[in-house]
Amino acid sequence: MMIWLIVLALPIGACSTPMRSSPAMRSSSSLPDDRGGSDQSRKGARTSAYEPQASAAIAPQYSLPVAALLEEASRQEAAKDLTAAVGSVERALRIEPRNAHVWHRLASLRMKQGQYGMAVELAAKSNSLAGGDAELVRDNWRLMARGYRAAGDSDSAEAAERKAQAYR
Amino acid sequence: MATFRKNTRKPRKPARNGKKAPAKRSRTKRGRRRTGRSRLSRFVVPLVLVAAITGVYLLYLDHKVRTGFQGNRHAVPAQVYGRPLELYPGAKISPGQLEAEFQRLGYRKVTYPKRPAAWSRNRDRIIVRTRPFTFWDGQASGRYLDLDFRGGVLNSMVDGKGRPQALVRLETPKVGSIYAAHNEDRVPVDLDEVPEILIGMLISIEDRAFYSHHGVDLKAILRAVWANLKAGGVVQGGSTMTQQLAKNLYLTRKKSLWRKLNEAAMALIIERRFSKDEILTAYLNEIYLGQDGSRAIHGFGLASHFYFNRPLDELDLPKLALLVGIIRGPSLYDPRIHPERAGKRRNLVLDVLHRQGIVTAEQKNRAAKAPLGVVKRGKKGGSGYPAFLDLVRRQMRRDYRPEDLTSEGLRIFTTLDPEIQQQTETALSERLRKLEKRHRLPVGKLEAAAVVARSEGGEVLAVVGGRRAGYAGFNRALDARRPIGSLIKPVVYLAALMLPDRYNLVTKLSDDPIRVGGKDGSVWSPRNFDHKNHGEVPLHLALAKSYNVATVRLGMDVGLKRVLDLLGHLGIDRPVQAIPALLLGAVSLSPLEVAQIYQTFAAGGFRSPLRAIREVQAADGSKLQRYPLTVSQVAPAGSVYLLNRNLQEVVRSGTAKGLSAFLSDQLNVAGKTGTTNDLKDSWFAGFSGNRVAVVWIGRDDNKPAGLTGAQGALRIWGDIMRRTDPVPLDLPRPESVEAVWVDPMSGLRADARCEGAQEFPFIRGSAPDTDASCVAEANDPLSTLFKRIFK
Numbered sequence: 013m014m015i016w017l018i019v020l021a022l023p024i025g026a027c028s029t030p031m032r033s034s035p036a037m038r039s040s041s042s043l044p045d046d047r048g049g050s051d052q053s054r055k056g057a058r059t060s061a062y063e064p065q066a067s068a069a070i071a072p073q074y075s076l077p078v079a080a081l082l083e084e085a086s087r088q089e090a091a092k093d094l095t096a097a098v099g100s101v102e103r104a105l106r107i108e109p110r111n112a113h114v115w116h117r118l119a120s121l122r123m124k125q126g127q128y129g130m131a132v133e134l135a136a137k138s139n140s141l142a143g144g145d146a147e148l149v150r151d152n153w154r155l156m157a158r159g160y161r162a163a164g165d166s167d168s169a170e171a172a173e174r175k176a177q178a179y180r
Numbered sequence: 181m182a183t184f185r186k187n188t189r190k191p192r193k194p195a196r197n198g199k200k201a202p203a204k205r206s207r208t209k210r211g212r213r214r215t216g217r218s219r220l221s222r223f224v225v226p227l228v229l230v231a232a233i234t235g236v237y238l239l240y241l242d243h244k245v246r247t248g249f250q251g252n253r254h255a256v257p258a259q260v261y262g263r264p265l266e267l268y269p270g271a272k273i274s275p276g277q278l279e280a281e282f283q284r285l286g287y288r289k290v291t292y293p294k295r296p297a298a299w300s301r302n303r304d305r306i307i308v309r310t311r312p313f314t315f316w317d318g319q320a321s322g323r324y325l326d327l328d329f330r331g332g333v334l335n336s337m338v339d340g341k342g343r344p345q346a347l348v349r350l351e352t353p354k355v356g357s358i359y360a361a362h363n364e365d366r367v368p369v370d371l372d373e374v375p376e377i378l379i380g381m382l383i384s385i386e387d388r389a390f391y392s393h394h395g396v397d398l399k400a401i402l403r404a405v406w407a408n409l410k411a412g413g414v415v416q417g418g419s420t421m422t423q424q425l426a427k428n429l430y431l432t433r434k435k436s437l438w439r440k441l442n443e444a445a446m447a448l449i450i451e452r453r454f455s456k457d458e459i460l461t462a463y464l465n466e467i468y469l470g471q472d473g474s475r476a477i478h479g480f481g482l483a484s485h486f487y488f489n490r491p492l493d494e495l496d497l498p499k500l501a502l503l504v505g506i507i508r509g510p511s512l513y514d515p516r517i518h519p520e521r522a523g524k525r526r527n528l529v530l531d532v533l534h535r536q537g538i539v540t541a542e543q544k545n546r547a548a549k550a551p552l553g554v555v556k557r558g559k560k561g562g563s564g565y566p567a568f569l570d571l572v573r574r575q576m577r578r579d580y581r582p583e584d585l586t587s588e589g590l591r592i593f594t595t596l597d598p599e600i601q602q603q604t605e606t607a608l609s610e611r612l613r614k615l616e617k618r619h620r621l622p623v624g625k626l627e628a629a630a631v632v633a634r635s636e637g638g639e640v641l642a643v644v645g646g647r648r649a650g651y652a653g654f655n656r657a658l659d660a661r662r663p664i665g666s667l668i669k670p671v672v673y674l675a676a677l678m679l680p681d682r683y684n685l686v687t688k689l690s691d692d693p694i695r696v697g698g699k700d701g702s703v704w705s706p707r708n709f710d711h712k713n714h715g716e717v718p719l720h721l722a723l724a725k726s727y728n729v730a731t732v733r734l735g736m737d738v739g740l741k742r743v744l745d746l747l748g749h750l751g752i753d754r755p756v757q758a759i760p761a762l763l764l765g766a767v768s769l770s771p772l773e774v775a776q777i778y779q780t781f782a783a784g785g786f787r788s789p790l791r792a793i794r795e796v797q798a799a800d801g802s803k804l805q806r807y808p809l810t811v812s813q814v815a816p817a818g819s820v821y822l823l824n825r826n827l828q829e830v831v832r833s834g835t836a837k838g839l840s841a842f843l844s845d846q847l848n849v850a851g852k853t854g855t856t857n858d859l860k861d862s863w864f865a866g867f868s869g870n871r872v873a874v875v876w877i878g879r880d881d882n883k884p885a886g887l888t889g890a891q892g893a894l895r896i897w898g899d900i901m902r903r904t905d906p907v908p909l910d911l912p913r914p915e916s917v918e919a920v921w922v923d924p925m926s927g928l929r930a931d932a933r934c935e936g937a938q939e940f941p942f943i944r945g946s947a948p949d950t951d952a953s954c955v956a957e958a959n960d961p962l963s964t965l966f967k968r969i970f971k
Contacts, residue, residue: 077268077347095806099317099795102637102809107266109636109870110912118809133812137786140817143912 072113072148078104082117094125112141112148119155123162132159150179238445245449248429249462256368256589256799257359260572261352262596263641263794264315267327268347271334272905275306277599278327282308284353284598286489286555296322297494304329313351316593316795316803323348354485355596356569358576360586367481368589369492371461377497377538378480379460381504384536385529387421391456395422395447417508421463422447424507428466428478469503470510472557477510487515489555497543498550501533502526515554523552566652567629567645568596571772571792574658579805580796589799594792595639600904604630604642604873605649607899612647612877615895621886628877628896629656631775631790632904635872637809638779638788643772654880657771662861662878665765665854666726666835666889667774670781670823671750672735672763673723675742677819680943683734685720685822686927691730696760704760706732709855718927720826720940724834726853728764735763749814751776751787765854774865775874781827781850782867784914785820786811818916818943824850825911825941827866836864838890842898848909849901853889860884862892869907873900917941923952930954 074082081104088097101118108114119134135152142148153176160169265281267273282289282299287308290298299308305328312322324340325348337345359365371379383390389397397420404418419427426446427439450459470477470486477486483503484492495503505525506513515522527548534544572594576585584590612626632642645655654660676683691714696704706728708714714727722730735743740758747756747767756767769777772790780787788811796804827850830836835853843849851866862877862885875893878885885892913919921937923930927948930937934954940947 075268075270077266077270080346095803096317098808099806103266105637105809106634106639107268109634130810133786133810136813137811140784140786140813140914141912 074104074111074113075108078108078111078114081107082114085117085121089121089124094121097121098125110141112138112143112145115141116148116152116155119152123155123159126162128159128163132156132163135159146179150176153179238449241442241446242449242453244430245426245446245453249450249454255360255366255587257357257365258576258585258588258590258592259354259367260356260358260569260592260594262355262594262598263639264352265350266347267325267334267337267350269334269336269344272332273329273334274332275301275304275329278306280599280602281350281353283489285311285351286485286491286494287311288490293324297490304335310348311351314797314801315349315352316591316797316806320349320351352593353598355565355594355598358569358573358585358592360582365475365477365482366465366479367485368465368479369461369481371457371464373493374464374480375493375495375500378464378492378500378504380538381500381529381533382421382460382463384538385504385532386424386507387419390421390460393420393422393451395449395451396420396444419443420447422450422459425459425463425466426450428468429462467507468510469506470514487554496547496550497539498526498530498547499553501529501547502552502554505529515552516557519552519554526552564650565596565598565601565643567649567655567657568594568601568640568643568792570645570652570655571640571643571658575792575807576796590804591797591799592793593795593797595634595641595794596792597641600632601642601644603903604632604644604900607903608644608875608896609647609649611896611899615877615887615892619886619891625879625883626877626885626887627656627660627880628875628893629660629771630873630875630896630900631657631771632871632873632900633775633779633790635779635782635867635870636788637811638776638783638790639794640775640790640792641871643792656876659770660876660878661768661770661773662876663765663856664767664769664774665856665861665863666728667777667852667854667863667865668747668763668765668767669723669726669731670827670852671747671777672731672738672743673719673826674781674815674819674823675746676719676734676738677822677943678746678816679738680819680946683719683738684942684946684948685718685826685940686922686924686948687719688716688927689719689722689730689734691715691717691722691727691733694729694733694736696732696736698759706761706764718924720829723826724829726830726835732760732763736760746815747777749787750780751789765856771874771876774863774876775872778865778867778872778874780814781820781824782872783811784824784911785813785815785817787814816916817914821911821914821917822941822943824909827851828909828911831866835890836866836894838894839898842895842902843906846908847901847906849906850909851894851897853894855888855890858884859886859888862887863889864893864897866897867909868901869909871901871904871906873897875900913941916944918944918947920947922948923954926952928952 081100085097085100085104088094088100098118098121101114101121104114105111105118115134115138119131119138122134123131135155139149139152142152153172157169157172157176160166160172265273265278279301285297287297287299290300292300293307293309296309296311299306305326308325308327310323310325313320325345326338327334328336337348339345357365387397387400389400397418400420401418423443426443430446454462465479465481467480468476468478469480469483472486477483480492480503483506484490484495487503488495488499502515502522505522505528506515508525512518513522513525530539530544530547533539534541539547572592573585576592580590608628608630612628615621616623616626627646628644629646630642630644631640633640643657645657646653677685691708693705693713696706698704708728709726713729717727717730719734722734740760740762743763744756744758752769752773756762759766776790779790788809791807793807795806798804828848830853831839831849831851832845836851839849839851847868849866849868851864854861854863854865860878860882863875865874867873875896877887877892877896918941919939920942921930921932921934922928922940923934924936924938928950929948930952934952937954
C-alpha cells in the first residue's frame with residue numbers, strides 16, 4: 013500500500029519543484045535525538061518508512077595529513093605514550109575540526125587514559141558532527157556508556173547503551 | 181650554566197666569611213691591641229678605620245658579586261613561541277604567506293638553499309631547507325622541501341629525492357619572552373655553542389691578556405692612558421673583559437673614578453671566585469649590545485636575534501665582527517642608525533683580526549665587502565604581540581609562580597597565529613582611521629580591541645589590545661569591560677529556544693511598550709532603537725532586527741534566572757546582577773569574555789575554554805605541561821542550531837546586513853551587532869565556519885564613540901574576516917531538528933505551495949501543528965493524499 017503511494021507520488025513530486033524540499037522529504041532519519049526525548053524519536057519512527065535507506069557504514073574519510081597524524085597517534089598509543097597520541101590527534105583536529113571520526117579517536121584515547129568525563133563529552137561532540145554515519149554514532153554511544161559506567165553513573169550508562177542499540 | 185649553579189649556590193649561606201674577609205679582620209684586631217700607646221694611636225686609629233671601612237666595603241662588593249652572578253645567571257626569561265605552520269598538500273597557504281613565515285623564522289632568501297634556514301623561490305615554486313627544531317613532543321630534523329603552489333593553495337610537497345610528503349610542521353616562530361620588569365630579556369648561550377671564532381675575536385679586540393691577568397691588566401691601562409694622552413681624549417679603553425663584565429653586572433654607565441675603582445675591585449673578586457670559562461660565558465651573556473625602546477639588549481644570543489633575527493651559531497664572519505665592533509659603543513655604532521660608521525667599525529675589527537692571524541686576507545676582504553645584513557627593526561619591546569603575551573602571562577600565572585615564569589627559561593608554545601594577528605591589527609587600525617574620517621569624529625580618539633579564536637577547541641589566534649597594537653599598554657581585549665548591549669540577546673533567545681515546548685523561531689512576541697517595576701519601586705520602560713513599536717513579531721525577526729522591547733518581554737517571560745544561569749554555563753563566571761536591564765546588555769564584559777560566549781555558539785553548544793597556550797617545556801627540554809583540548813556541552817545542539825540559523829539571518833537580512841559589503845553571501849557567517857546608550861560602545865561578535873571573532877570600539881574616556889555596532893565594529897569585523905580566508909559556515913543539522921514550512925503571517929504550519937511560506941528549523945515535535953488557511957485553499961484531492969503521506 014505504502015509503496016504504491018510513493019510510486020504514485022514520485023512523478024508528481026518531480027514536476028512540482030518546491031516539493032523537493034517539502035518538510036516530509038527533508039525530515040532526515042529515524043535516528044533518535046542525541047540527548048533524550050523518547051517521544052520525539054517515536055514520532056520519528058512514524059515517518060521512517062519514507063526515509064531514504066539508512067546509510068551503509070561509511071569508511072572514515074581523512075585527508076592525507078590527518079591520516080598521517082592518526083597513524084602517528086596509533087604508533088604512539090602502541091608505545092604507551094598516550095599523551096603524545098592525544099597531541100597528534102589534536103593536531104589532526106586543527107586540520108579537520110569537523111571530522112567526527114577524529115573527535116571519536118580523541119574520545120577513545122581519553123577513555124584509555126581514564127578521563128571518563130572528558131571522553132563522554134568528546135564522544136557527544138563527535139556525535140554532533142556525525143551526520144548519518146550510524147556506525148560512528150553507535151560507537152560513540154557505546155563509548156559514552158562505558159565512560160558513564162566507569163565513572164559510576166549506571167543510569168546514564170544504561171540510557172547510553174539503549175541509544176547504542178537503536179543504531180544496530 | 182650548570183657549573184655556575186654549583187659554584188654560586190654553595191657559598192650563599194656562609195656569605196659573611198668570604199675568602200678575603202678574614203685577612204682584613206685580623207689586621208683590625210692587631211690594630212686594637214696596640215691602642216694603649218697614644219702616639220701610635222694617632223696614626224693607627226684612622227688607619228684602622230680606613231682598613232675596617234675598606235674591609236666592610238670589600239665584603240659588601242663580594243656579596244654583591246656573588247648574588248649578582250647568581251641572580252643574573254639564573255634569570256632566563258620564558259621563551260614564547262607562536263603556532264607552528266603545518267604544511268601539507270591542500271593547505272590554504274600562498275607563497276607570499278610562506279615567505280612571511282620564513283621571515284619570522286629568520287630564514288634567508290638565497291638562489292639555492294644549501295644550508296639550513298634558507299629558501300629560494302621561483303614563481304610558484306619554493307625550495308627550503310628547514311632548521312632542526314625541538315618541539316614539545318620531540319625533535320624534528322632539518323628537511324629539504326620542494327613546494328609547489330596553485331592559486332593560494334599548497335599543491336604538492338616533495339623531499340630531496342622527489343618523494344611526496346603528507347605533512348611537515350615548520351618550526352615555531354618566536355613571538356616574545358617573558359621577563360620581570362627589573363630584569364632584562366636574554367637569550368642565554370653556553371660557551372660550547374658559541375662559534376669559536378667569536379671567542380678569538382673578543383679576546384683579540386677587547387682583552388688580549390684575558391687568560392693571564394687577574395681581573396685588571398695594568399699594561400693595558402698604561403697603554404690606554406698613553407694612547408689617550410697622545411690623542412687628547414678617550415680613544416682607547418684599558419678595561420679587561422672582567423672589568424666590563426663587572427660594569428655590566430653591577431654598575432651604572434656613568435663615568436667616574438669611583439666607579440672605575442669599584443669596577444677594578446669587583447673584577448678582582450670575580451677572578452678569585454670564578455673560572456675563566458665561567459667569566460667568559462657570563463661576559464657573552466651580559467655584555468650590553470644595544471637598546472630597543474625600554475628593553476636593553478644584553479648578551480650575544482639576544483643581540484643576534486635583535487640585529488639579524490637568527491641564532492648566534494648561524495652568523496657568518498662579517499656579522500660576528502659587527503657584533504664585536506658594537507661592544508665599544510652600542511649607540512655610537514648602532515648599525516640601524518649609523519650604518520656607515522658601524523660598517524667602518526666592523527672592518528676595523530676585521531683588520532685587527534687579520535693582523536693577529538685569526539682570519540686570512542681573503543676572508544677579511546670578502547667579509548669587508550659583505551652588507552651589514554641587519555634586519556629591519558621589529559616592533560619595540562621585544563615582542564610585536566604585547567596583548568597576546570599579556571594573555572599568555574595571565575594564563576601561565578594560574579599554574580606557575582611569577583619567578584618561574586621570568587627566570588626558569590621555560591619554553592611556552594602558544595596558539596598565536598602571527599599571520600592572523602597581523603591581519604587583525606591592520607584591519608583594526610586602518611578601519612578606525614577611515615571611520616573617524618567618514619563619520620567626522622575627532623581624530624585619534626577612538627580605541628578598539630579584537631579577539632580571534634578557533635571555533636572548535638577555542639584556541640586564541642589573535643588578540644589586539646588597542647589601535648597601536650605593537651605597543652604595550654592598556655589591554656582592552658582583556659581589561660576593557662564595557663556594557664555589551666545587544667550582544668547579550670542571543671543568550672536570551674537561546675535560553676528561550678532551550679524550552680521548545682514554549683518557544684520556537686516563529687513564536688509570536690509582543691513588541692508593545694512594557695513597564696518593568698524594580699524592587700526599589702522604580703519603573704523601567706525600555707524602548708526600541710528606532711523608537712517604534714512593531715506590534716506582534718515572530719521571535720526570529722525580533723532577534724534579526726534586534727528589537728529591545730520584544731526581547732525584554734521574552735526575557736522576563738523566560739526568567740532572569742534562566743538567562744543568568746545560561747550565561748554562567750557559557751563561561752561567564754563573574755557575578756552578574758539579576759536586573760531586567762541585563763536583557764538588553766547591562767552587563768560589562770571584555771571582548772575576550774564575549775568571545776568565550778560566542779565560541780560556544782560557534783561550536784554548536786560545546787564550550788571550550790579559550791586557551792592561548794598549548795604546551796610548556798622546561799629549559800632542559802623535559803615536558804612540563806599540556807593545556808589540552810577540552811569540550812563540554814552546555815546547551816543542546818538543536819537549540820543552538822536554531823539560534824545560529826537566526827544569527828545567520830541577522831547577517832543576511834537583519835541589523836548586520838552591511839557585512840555583505842565585505843563578505844560573500846556564500847559564506848553564510850553568523851553574528852550580532854551591539855550598541856550601548858549614547859553610542860558609547862560599538863560591538864560586533866560572530867563566526868565563520870572555522871573562526872569566532874569579537875570587535876569592540878569605544879573611547880578610553882567613556883565618552884560617546886558616535887558609532888552603532890553596524891557602523892563601527894561590524895566593519896572592522898568584516899575586514900578581519902575578509903583578510904583571513906574565512907571558511908563558509910555550514911551548520912550540520914542535528915538529529916533533533918526538523919525543517920517545517922510555515923506561513924510567516926500566521927505562524928501556522930504551511931506547505932511549500934503556500935504563498936510566502938518559509939521553511940524553518942524546529943526541535944522535533946515543537947513545530948506548529950495547526951494548518952494555515954492557505955493549506956486548505958491549496959487542497960485538492962491529490963495534494964491531500966500527498967500531505968497525508970509526507971506529514
